[in-house]
Amino acid sequence: MEWIAPANPSRFLALAERLLPWLAAATALAFAAGLYEAFFVAPEDYQQGATVRIMFIHVPGAWLGMLGWTIMSVAALGTLVWRHPLADVALKTAAPLGAAFTFVCLVTGALWGRPMWGTYWVWDARLTSVLVLFLMYLGLIALWRAIEDPARAGRAAAALTLVGAINLPIIKFSVDWWNTLHQPASLLRVGAPTIHPAILVPLLVMALAFTLLFLTLYLCAMRNEILRRRVRTLRLLQAQAAQGA
Amino acid sequence: MTALAALLLRDMRLAVRVGGGALMGVLFFLLVVTMVPFGVGPDLKLLARIGPAILWLGALLATLLGLDRLLAADHDDGSLDLIVMSHAPLELAVAAKAMAHWLTTGLPLVIAAPLLGIFLNIDGAAIGIVALTLVVGTPALTFIGLIGAALAVALERGGLLLPVLVLPLTVPVLIFGISAADAAILNAAPFGAPFLILIALTLMSVVIGPFAAAAVLRHGLD
Numbered sequence: 001m002e003w004i005a006p007a008n009p010s011r012f013l014a015l016a017e018r019l020l021p022w023l024a025a026a027t028a029l030a031f032a033a034g035l036y037e038a039f040f041v042a043p044e045d046y047q048q049g050a051t052v053r054i055m056f057i058h059v060p061g062a063w064l065g066m067l068g069w070t071i072m073s074v075a076a077l078g079t080l081v082w083r084h085p086l087a088d089v090a091l092k093t094a095a096p097l098g099a100a101f102t103f104v105c106l107v108t109g110a111l112w113g114r115p116m117w118g119t120y121w122v123w124d125a126r127l128t129s130v131l132v133l134f135l136m137y138l139g140l141i142a143l144w145r146a147i148e149d150p151a152r153a154g155r156a157a158a159a160l161t162l163v164g165a166i167n168l169p170i171i172k173f174s175v176d177w178w179n180t181l182h183q184p185a186s187l188l189r190v191g192a193p194t195i196h197p198a199i200l201v202p203l204l205v206m207a208l209a210f211t212l213l214f215l216t217l218y219l220c221a222m223r224n225e226i227l228r229r230r231v232r233t234l235r236l237l238q239a240q241a242a243q244g245a
Numbered sequence: 246m247t248a249l250a251a252l253l254l255r256d257m258r259l260a261v262r263v264g265g266g267a268l269m270g271v272l273f274f275l276l277v278v279t280m281v282p283f284g285v286g287p288d289l290k291l292l293a294r295i296g297p298a299i300l301w302l303g304a305l306l307a308t309l310l311g312l313d314r315l316l317a318a319d320h321d322d323g324s325l326d327l328i329v330m331s332h333a334p335l336e337l338a339v340a341a342k343a344m345a346h347w348l349t350t351g352l353p354l355v356i357a358a359p360l361l362g363i364f365l366n367i368d369g370a371a372i373g374i375v376a377l378t379l380v381v382g383t384p385a386l387t388f389i390g391l392i393g394a395a396l397a398v399a400l401e402r403g404g405l406l407l408p409v410l411v412l413p414l415t416v417p418v419l420i421f422g423i424s425a426a427d428a429a430i431l432n433a434a435p436f437g438a439p440f441l442i443l444i445a446l447t448l449m450s451v452v453i454g455p456f457a458a459a460a461v462l463r464h465g466l467d
Binding site for chain 2: 138
């Protein structure tokens, strides 16, 4: 099968059916390994104690929230520039997933901030820009639901996704550009990561588990969306036939 | 007269004539500024402290409410289709419409701001600074709102969708506008840095807004 074959929705459905059991199994294994590492292998922080373990959910949630919008931006280019048949399906289904992971990031961050900083929320650059990302996700989902025809909705949503992509570098560099309460970058920065391997390895395993979870749910959601559109088309044909008869 | 100049003048004439759309924004601005002391209490020192922020938020909300006048009216009577199909580049056409919209909606807000600043007990020099940041920042609000207006143009029951889409995109303009105003009033930080960034945001939105809106209109209109 050529690599471009999955552009055909039926071939994509077949491919998704084959891949999903493996992805689901891999996700379960990765979570098992990651949670074991997070709770039993990673040491407690000398200052924060056991609450540092929230990081193993909070940080992957943040990464996946941003990865969601990045995937959506690529899908948006696929819709507007390359006219890929499944691009707007990819765009539509990534939005609720990305929003969910961003929400997890915000909530776990607030729960972590209460014991650590003494406050659930502070209006610094990093938290504000992630909140704006969450609001843009919700706005995008609202736009999808407001337009009846899926193809037209896809094009409008693609334009909004590309405009909103400006927020991603703002989030990433917010801790560098502004004086923030949120800690500065520890991993993707100039120079080596500043996290000790004993905490870095569980973090990366959990990040892998979260990414596999995202991919599994994403394939399920894309499959559901394709089937939903087929049902809609069948209903429209049925209504037309009934009208004509 | 070129097509773009004709479009600009047409929009300005319509805005001044039809339903008082231009001055309705100023009226809403006045109402918002009046509501605030009911909410936070009449303490004059407090109002002077938050005054620049109230003026900025009022200008933002008044601009948002006026945005559905930008493209929806033309869509309803079919002239938007003519504009899309005309020889003039669509990006420049929507930029001309946004410029006309700012001249008739945004600029009256800026002119009204000093008068409303008196209600909020902001002193003279500070009023001038807030007005300066507003005159630089309100075009950014209009041109970013142009993108939302293009997205919402075909929705009959758009409702609150337009503000929901536009508000997150206008957050940087709001942040730097108020940062510049506060920096100059309180003398706590240099005024030049946030002011220059505000100018940069306006210039960027004047470019990006029309391109994005034109792309949406071309792809989205059936």
